[in-house]
Amino acid sequence: MDKPAGLTPLPTVLVVDDEKPNRDLLVELLKHDCRVILAKNGSQALDRAHEMQPDLILLDVLMADMSGYQVIQTLKHDDATRHIPVIFISALDAPEDEERGLDLGAVDYITKPFHPSIVRKRVRNHLQSVHHRHLLENLAMIDSLTEIANRRRYNEALENEWRRCARSGSPLSLAIMDVDHFKAYNDRLGHAAGDGILRNIATTLTGFMRRPGDLAARYGGEEFIFLMPQVDAEAAALLANEIRSAVEALRLPHPDSPVSPYVTISLGGMTTPPTDGHVDPEFFLNADTALYTAKAKGRNRVVWHRLAN
Known part of the structure; x- marks a missing residue:
């Protein structure tokens, strides 16, 4: 059952064991703390690790098709799964077996038969570490002033969405926007007021993120970007003009703007x-050139370029 809206989702743990009683025992042990998914062999584990991106993997060593050691080696050599922590749970209890597992990159090694409460506590501890790591990673992707995505997050998203659109044959659209005469605003009203303008624009942009792939980000200074996967030129230009209009409709006074009595964007x-x-570097450069054209034509407007098939 899905968790109610607003609650943090349960972490996901992948249990890999070719013995059903062992899988059932771990499910019963963890089901109240985690979302548990199962794999009964190594190849199934690799498929599910790719597809589900679990927060933690509990991995048996001795399995029929491939050993747990082979599984973790494959996981650690793949960029998509190398970050997933692995705990070995194995009947192999010799020190050299544990040493080998840890050398291959496991974060822990638990021997069978295990004490249920100890396994549960170890899993909780490792999931807490994963949670803290995710928090730090997320903070590194957020602009501290506006609390929207930063340039680093945009670069990551651009690479992902570029590849996705290439596979699907879909268009990818990018808008770059700049606050008109922002230096004059800061010079007249101060940088604290200017920071407030940037936060207002960021909030406005997030309201236009209507699909999972859309991304609003602060690129730097008074410059923002809006990434739109699977959106053609006509729809993207219309959306860009809606954003322009929404910022002007905020009616934020700009006493030194020759464009409008209010804050506007190009x-x-x-x-x-x-x-x-x-990613073709010309993609960003062409959007940036269009932005400069919009400024040259008087600002508070949208100029759109399109590269045809």
């Missing part, structure tokens, strides 16, 4: 159909 955009897994 936007440049680019739409392209990615064709391979490598």
Whole structure:
């Protein structure tokens, strides 16, 4: 059953063991603290680790198709799964077996027969460490002033969405926007007021993130980006103009702007159909060129470029 909205989802633990009684025991032990998914052999474990991206893997060593040692080696050599912590649970209790497991990258090694309460506490401790790591990773991707994604998060998202659009043959659109005459605003009203403007614009942008792949980010200074996977040029340009209009509709006074009595933004955009897994640097540069064109034409407007198939 899904958790009620607003609650933190349970962490996911992948249990890998070719003996059903062992799987059943671990499910019963962990089901109140975790979402438990199961694999009965090594190849199934690798598939589910890729698909489900669990927070932790409990891995048996002795299995029919491939050993747990082989499984962890495969996991650690794959960028998509190398970060997932692994705990071995094995009947092999010699010191050299435990040493080998830890050398291969396991975070813990538990021998069978195990004491249920000890396993539960060890799993809880490792999941807490995973939670803290995720928090730190998320903080590293957030702009501290506006609390939206930062440039690092944008770069990561761009690479992921570029590859996804290349596989699906879908267009990818990017809008770059700049606050009009922002230096004049800061010079007149001060940087604290300017920071408030940036936060207001960031909040406005998040309201336009309507699909899972959409991303609003602060690129730097008074510059923001909006990434739109699977959105064609016409729809992206329309959305960009909605963003422009929404910022102006905030009616934030700008006493030194020759464009408007209120704070406005200029936007440049680019739409392209990615064709391979490598981001074309011209994608951003063309959007940036469109932004400068929008400024040259008087600001508070959208200029959009499109690269045809």
